[in-house]
Amino acid sequence: MKxxxxxxxxxxxxxxxxxxxxxxTAHAEEWPxxxxxxxxxxxxxxxxxxxxxxxxxxxxxxxxANVIVENRPGAGSTVATxxxxxxxxxxxxxxxxxxxxHTIGAAIYPNLAYDPVEDFVFIQNMIDIPNVMVVPADxxxxxxxxxxxxxxxxxxxxxxxxVGSSIHMSGELFKTxxxxxxxxxxxxxxxxxxxxxxxxxxxxxxxxxxTVFSHIQSGDLKALAVTSxxxxxxxxxxxxxxxxxxxxxxxxxxxxWFGLIAHESFPEEATETMQEALNKVMEREExxxxxxxxxxxxxxxxxxxxxxxxADEVARWDKVAxxxxxxxx
Amino acid sequence: MExxxxxxxxxxxxENFLAIAIGVVIGVTVGSIPGLTATMAVxxxxxxxxxxxxxxxxxxxxxxxKGGMYxxxxxxxxxxxxxxxxxxxxxxxxxxxxQQGEAKKALKMALYSSVIADFISNIALIFFAAYLAKIALNxxxxxxxxxxxxxxxxxxxxxxxxxxxxxxxxxxxxxxxxVGLDSVFGSQRLTxxxxxxxxxxSFIPLLIGLFAIPEIIEFYRKKVVPHLTxxxxxxxxxxxxxxxxxxxIIRGSLIGVAIGAIPGTGATAAAFISxxxxxxxxxxxxxxxxxxxxxxxxxxxxxxxxxxxxxxxLLSLGIPGDVITAIILGAFMVHGLTPGPLMFQENLTxxxxxxxxxxxxxxxxxxxxxAAIRYFSLIADIPKAILFPIVLMFCVYGAYAVNNxxxxxxxxxxxxxxxxxxxxxxxxAAPFLIGFILGPMFxxxxxxxxxxxxxxxxxxxxxxxxWFFIALTVGxxxxxxxxxxxxxxxxxxxxxxxxxxx
Amino acid sequence: xxxxxxxGGTLIKDPWDVVAGAVLLGFSLLLLFYLVPxxxxxxxxxxxxxxxxxxxxxxxxxxxxxxxLLMMIQGVLVADDGEDSxxxxxxxxxxxxxxxxxxxxxxxxLFEMLxxxxxxxxxxxxxxxxxxVRVWWVYGLAIAFxxxxxxxxxxxxxxxxxxxxx
Numbered sequence: 001m002k003x004x005x006x007x008x009x010x011x012x013x014x015x016x017x018x019x020x021x022x023x024x025t026a027h028a029e030e031w032p033x034x035x036x037x038x039x040x041x042x043x044x045x046x047x048x049x050x051x052x053x054x055x056x057x058x059x060x061x062x063x064x065a066n067v068i069v070e071n072r073p074g075a076g077s078t079v080a081t082x083x084x085x086x087x088x089x090x091x092x093x094x095x096x097x098x099x100x101x102h103t104i105g106a107a108i109y110p111n112l113a114y115d116p117v118e119d120f121v122f123i124q125n126m127i128d129i130p131n132v133m134v135v136p137a138d139x140x141x142x143x144x145x146x147x148x149x150x151x152x153x154x155x156x157x158x159x160x161x162x163v164g165s166s167i168h169m170s171g172e173l174f175k176t177x178x179x180x181x182x183x184x185x186x187x188x189x190x191x192x193x194x195x196x197x198x199x200x201x202x203x204x205x206x207x208x209x210x211t212v213f214s215h216i217q218s219g220d221l222k223a224l225a226v227t228s229x230x231x232x233x234x235x236x237x238x239x240x241x242x243x244x245x246x247x248x249x250x251x252x253x254x255x256x257w258f259g260l261i262a263h264e265s266f267p268e269e270a271t272e273t274m275q276e277a278l279n280k281v282m283e284r285e286e287x288x289x290x291x292x293x294x295x296x297x298x299x300x301x302x303x304x305x306x307x308x309x310x311a312d313e314v315a316r317w318d319k320v321a322x323x324x325x326x327x328x329x
Numbered sequence: 330m331e332x333x334x335x336x337x338x339x340x341x342x343x344e345n346f347l348a349i350a351i352g353v354v355i356g357v358t359v360g361s362i363p364g365l366t367a368t369m370a371v372x373x374x375x376x377x378x379x380x381x382x383x384x385x386x387x388x389x390x391x392x393x394x395k396g397g398m399y400x401x402x403x404x405x406x407x408x409x410x411x412x413x414x415x416x417x418x419x420x421x422x423x424x425x426x427x428q429q430g431e432a433k434k435a436l437k438m439a440l441y442s443s444v445i446a447d448f449i450s451n452i453a454l455i456f457f458a459a460y461l462a463k464i465a466l467n468x469x470x471x472x473x474x475x476x477x478x479x480x481x482x483x484x485x486x487x488x489x490x491x492x493x494x495x496x497x498x499x500x501x502x503x504x505x506x507x508v509g510l511d512s513v514f515g516s517q518r519l520t521x522x523x524x525x526x527x528x529x530x531s532f533i534p535l536l537i538g539l540f541a542i543p544e545i546i547e548f549y550r551k552k553v554v555p556h557l558t559x560x561x562x563x564x565x566x567x568x569x570x571x572x573x574x575x576x577x578i579i580r581g582s583l584i585g586v587a588i589g590a591i592p593g594t595g596a597t598a599a600a601f602i603s604x605x606x607x608x609x610x611x612x613x614x615x616x617x618x619x620x621x622x623x624x625x626x627x628x629x630x631x632x633x634x635x636x637x638x639x640x641x642x643l644l645s646l647g648i649p650g651d652v653i654t655a656i657i658l659g660a661f662m663v664h665g666l667t668p669g670p671l672m673f674q675e676n677l678t679x680x681x682x683x684x685x686x687x688x689x690x691x692x693x694x695x696x697x698x699x700a701a702i703r704y705f706s707l708i709a710d711i712p713k714a715i716l717f718p719i720v721l722m723f724c725v726y727g728a729y730a731v732n733n734x735x736x737x738x739x740x741x742x743x744x745x746x747x748x749x750x751x752x753x754x755x756x757x758a759a760p761f762l763i764g765f766i767l768g769p770m771f772x773x774x775x776x777x778x779x780x781x782x783x784x785x786x787x788x789x790x791x792x793x794x795x796w797f798f799i800a801l802t803v804g805x806x807x808x809x810x811x812x813x814x815x816x817x818x819x820x821x822x823x824x825x826x827x828x829x830x831x
Numbered sequence: 832x833x834x835x836x837x838x839g840g841t842l843i844k845d846p847w848d849v850v851a852g853a854v855l856l857g858f859s860l861l862l863l864f865y866l867v868p869x870x871x872x873x874x875x876x877x878x879x880x881x882x883x884x885x886x887x888x889x890x891x892x893x894x895x896x897x898x899x900l901l902m903m904i905q906g907v908l909v910a911d912d913g914e915d916s917x918x919x920x921x922x923x924x925x926x927x928x929x930x931x932x933x934x935x936x937x938x939x940x941l942f943e944m945l946x947x948x949x950x951x952x953x954x955x956x957x958x959x960x961x962x963x964v965r966v967w968w969v970y971g972l973a974i975a976f977x978x979x980x981x982x983x984x985x986x987x988x989x990x991x992x993x994x995x996x997x
Contacts, residue, residue: 043368044368044369044372044652044656045373046655046659047659049372049656049659050375050656050659050660050662050663052638053372053375053376054376054379054663055380056376057376068989069376069989070733070991071372071733072732072733073528073732074524074525074528074732074734075510075524075527075528076527076528077793078524079525079732108515109527110517111522119475152505155783157780162512163510163511163512163513163514163515164515177666181785183511183780184780185777185780185781186512186513186773186777187777188512188593188773189649189655191592191593191649191650191654191655192592192593193466194646194647194648195469195592195642195646195648196467196469196470196777196781198466198646199466199467199468199469201469201470201781202781210662210667212668213648213667214647214667214668214669214671214672215647215669215670217671218670218671220670246823246996274467286379289665290662290663292665293662293663293665293666293667296661303697325514325874325875326515329427359988365988367988369988369990370988372986373989395995410988491902491903491905493898493901493902494902496894496898497855497895497898497899497902500891500894500895500898501895503887503891504862504888504891504892504895507887507888510883511871511872513882513884514872514874514884516871516873516874516884517870517872518870518871518872518884518888519866519870519871519888520870521870544848545931546931548962549923549927549928549930549931549958549961549962550922550923550927550928551922552922552923563850585968591949604847657883712964713866713962714959714962714963714964715959715964715969715972716956717958717962718934718954718958718959718973719955719972719976721934721938721954721955721958722951722955722976722977722980723980725938725942725951725954726947726951726980726981726984726992729947729992729993730984730990730991730992733990735939735943738938738939738942739939742935742938742939753847754847754848754851755847755848756851768887771887772887775881776881776882779879779881779882780882784878784879
């Protein structure tokens with residue numbers, strides 16, 4: 001009982017301190033007038049979560065407010081996004097770390113109550129992570145073209161981290177573009193998928209760069225190509241699928257992007273303040289070294305450009321999902 | 330030798346000791362609050378580690394992880410509310426013990442068993458990481474499939490009363506675990522269009538609902554029963570009792586290590602496997618589930634044995650085995666380190682400093698746990714009329730906190746009612762839980778194997794690991810049948826009591 | 832609690848099991864012939880029936896059907912040994928039970944509307960009254976705990992709870 005009360009009083013004190021801090025840092029008239037909530041549409045752990053916490057930590061220094069990270073997982077990010085779209089009292093102080101789940105989710109989940117493009121303000125794309133087409137070290141294929149030739153003859157398997165992940169959809173896109181025989185093998189997350197790839201149980205994967213980077217370096221996996229538009233500076237000798245070009249691969253450009261969005265009623269002034277602050281964050285040493293560790297690139301698009309990018313992505317995944325038969329009507 | 334001094338330099342910083350101690354304290358506290366899991370605490374502590382030295386940062390998170398693993402057992406024992414999923418097994422014997430006035434003994438046994446298992450797990454991590462990691466890589470979908478089949482057979486030994494009821498419970502658990510998006514095709518299964526169900530049913534509300542709520546409902550339905558107080562709740566664990574359970578603890582720890590080293594099975598399964606193993610080997614299995622101290626020891630050994638071992642695939646392969654290790658992986662990356670084969674070459678001193686810290690965390694857990702027990706065991710003396718309303722409040726807040734949604738509060742109450750009905754009809758809750766945990770793994774690995782092997786069934790017999798687990802599965806079923814037959818036989822001879830053995 | 836009821840003479844030895852078995856039987860039929868075909872989508876092309884999203888639910892359904900029948904038979908033939916079930920007890924006053932149900936309704940129905948603190952205080956007070964607590968200062972806990980725990984969750988742990996009445 002005593003400990004409980006002790007813990008309680010400690011908690012109350014902590015709470016009081018936190019509240020006092022939030023009061024002292026908030027200005028009266030300029031945005032932000034309150035704590036900023038950064039919603040992570042996934043459970044703790046994973047790239048989105050870690051990135052959001054890193055960004056929130058740095059962002060607090062640049063704006064006059066606390067940035068509080070909140071996890072609201074559910075249905076491949078669409079639960080949190082749906083809530084954001086509904087707006088509400090705090091809509092002017094709520095931002096969300098969107099990721100490919102935003103665009104892919106719109107393509108594969110039925111009857112979403114929101115429009116993935118029009119219902120939101122697109123603040124800033126924070127990072128882009130290329131996917132890497134990797135095969136096990138002892139795989140007989142040493143180039144994308146060899147792989148495609150073989151995949152036209154026989155059935156290939158690719159691992160992915162769950163239905164609707166960017167890894168899954170990249171595989172489906174590859175299959176559709178090259179007209180090859182490929183079977184998706186689902187796993188519960190990249191952590192579970194990786195042993196199957198390392199052990200040679202599946203033939204190929206289109207994993208996110210940070211998951212496989214160290215295995216490529218150690219020689220346990222062979223990188224055949226990267227999916228970004230430009231070669232990655234971390235794997236300069238690995239070609240992009242776009243430059244390979246044959247078998248319609250010139251159309252294969254995709255990255256796992258992570259960017260901040262808000263409800264459409266998010267004030268314009270706030271968007272500007274945020275963009276300014278985020279640009280400062282993105283120049284910080286701490287941010288850049290983290291991005292480097294992820295094998296990622298800092299995001300480039302913001303505002304309307306970001307919005308246009310999202311619109312293209314939505315259209316593209318919509319098509320892939322329909323062709324792969326993973327949309328639920 | 331130069332390396333050794335370097336390691337010590339890295340390790341012997343006050344910051345490291347503080348980090349472990351604070352981590353363990355946070356872990357035990359948070360782990361003991363229903364609904365707040367060690368996972369949440371690790372995620373919340375992550376930003377604080379950004380500005381710390383790498384070793385201290387990782388040790389803080391590992392400390393929380395280990396503390397949380399133990400902390401969950403405290404409320405499981407005291408108020409039948411598993412603070413974390415992995416401690417669900419501990420309550421099977423821990424709560425009956427608390428009700429019989431032996432709360433302190435249960436808590437102490439849980440602690441000693443956790444610390445021993447933790448220590449064994451750490452040894453495995455430090456000395457056999459490379460070897461175990463290799464086995465983990467050979468563990469593909471077919472191997473997993475058989476491991477799950479073997480694990481499913483523990484339902485038979487868990488069902489204490491009627492085998493039929495136990496199997497029904499397991500089937501219901503499997504059925505509910507399948508709600509959500511299909512993992513292969515993404516089609517909806519029994520979600521009825523509800524978005525809250527698409528990621529399948531949340532585990533925490535289910536857990537709290539199934540165990541804590543029925544107890545509360547029952548309390549308000551029954552006539553007042555005299556409260557059993559044993560003043561600070563009885564004696565601790567005697568040396569003889571610890572020695573008696575030691576075999577189960579060591580076996581449980583090894584089971585935990587094996588499960589932890591293979592990414593993706595988890596501490597909950599390890600606890601149940603260890604528990605049923607202890608029960609099967611016990612000379613008096615009928616006491617399990619009614620307050621057998623060895624049951625507490627076995628399940629805690631199983632779940633804490635996992636903690637150190639999950640770091641094996643993380644450090645040596647860069648593969649996170651569960652959500653917590655995924656966050657720890659993030660912490661490594663924030664500090665410019667990438668776990669994996671290369672880290673052992675490039676940052677060996679750092680890894681050894683980490684190992685020293687992880688070893689130390691077991692010792693600190695022992696002290697923190699002992700201090701916690703002194704106060705927590707007082708909870709057992711609070712009259713239930715005061716305790717239960719507060720427990721219910723924690724349950725509701727905790728269920729809400731999982732997804733920040735009232736839907737989960739509904740879910741918790743629904744499972745509470747189900748648990749109540751289970752109690753009234755004599756259907757055991759533990760097999761239900763096993764079914765719920767293992768159901769999706771069973772199906773996923775079956776389908777994964779079929780996909781990988783292009784529908785060729787020979788993949789299920791592809792190597793020594795599969796043969797080993799097939800033998801275990803078959804052996805386990807045969808043993809259960811044998812026990813069933815012999816107990817039937819005995820029951821028949823005792824003509825006046827036809828109910829036994831059914 | 833050992834065997835507390837005579838088993839001889841009655842036709843059905845454990846009516847509870849028979850009822851529970853019948854309910855489960857009904858549920859498994861509902862599952863097999865209504866829920867699975869209507870609420871589990873199946874892709875048009877399947878190479879292997881085991882790949883179907885309906886495969887495991889169907890198997891579970893049939894097994895449930897078999898076991899619920901067995902449970903009914905067991906209920907007819909075998910008396911409950913009463914060891915593991917907490918089903919026989921002296922019932923307390925109904926008002927207490929009703930108040931507990933009310934407290935649950937407060938949580939479920941009003942949690943988001945009243946916020947965590949107020950609904951917590953309300954429900955805890957109801958429960959304290961239901962199973963009368965006669966020490967007056969305990970009622971202070973009914974306020975201290977919801978406030979303290981809510982603050983612990985929201986301020987220290989950063990776990991959001993609905994705070995204020997909307």
